[in-house]
Amino acid sequence: MSEAERHGELHDLAVLYTLGALETNLADCAEARAIEAHLHECEECRAEVAFAQVGTAMVARSAAEAPPAELKQRLLAAVARIPQRRKRGSAARWIALAVAVAALLALMALLLRV
Amino acid sequence: MSRSIDEGLLERIASGDAAAFSALYDHYGDLVYGVAHRILRSPEQAQDVTQSIFLKLWSRPGLFSGGSFGAWIARVARNASLDVLRSSAVRMREPEIPQTLAALGDLEETVFADLDRDVVVRAVASLPESERVAIEQAYFGGLTYREVAERLDTPLGTIKTRIRAGLQRLRSALNEAVRG
Structure with a gap:
């Protein structure tokens, strides 16, 4: 061809x-x-x-057509219960960092005492 | 709603802003529900699809990667509804038009952001019936052009011509509406 x-x-x-x-x-x-x-x-x-x-x-x-009003209420109620992956991931990262820093400080304190 | 406003809302949704989610739903809920209802012909199933799509958008707003949000979410609604129609699980798919092509469609945004819905409905209703039926069987019926040709007992070439002519007419109707 x-x-x-x-x-x-x-x-x-x-x-x-x-x-x-x-x-x-x-x-x-x-x-x-x-x-x-x-x-x-x-x-x-x-x-x-x-x-x-x-x-x-x-x-x-x-085709756009107004959905039943209760659908929005259901969605907003569900959204209030569902954490977002990004938010949760970000929080988890901060917690992990804080734990690591705390562990490092504890180790340094222990070494200095010895 | 303009492209920059949509992107602003999605950024706020990504940071957990429920008011931004509510605003996005207020603007696009009727599009998603309407497409789903038209395809599924069941208000209950259309609500389920709409809820599924918006909840996925809430938990993963990054699924939208640019272009016209209205065109993208209409495509997602169509795909999800056709999945239900074909008895598979509702799932969010990536849009099938690659990003490089999505950028072609600046005028698509006009259809969702600026045009009065009644103008759009009139434009579609005023298509010659043979063109409108071919387009709607493909878009809302989820048929391929080959299947449309079989169902209408019409040659393939004729179906291709009707679909193209109808979409061309709708493009011209947009031009006229924008010129006012």
């Missing part, structure tokens, strides 16, 4: 790729991988994806 033919084929699929209509599982989709690689080097196909992204965003936004 010539480069022009390859471009034509992928150009055809770029819009479908953007809409999510290529395959059920894009991670396993050879067509999707080929398009992604091609997009890095093809301005024309990038323009194709860019307009399709806008159209896809319009389709998604058209």
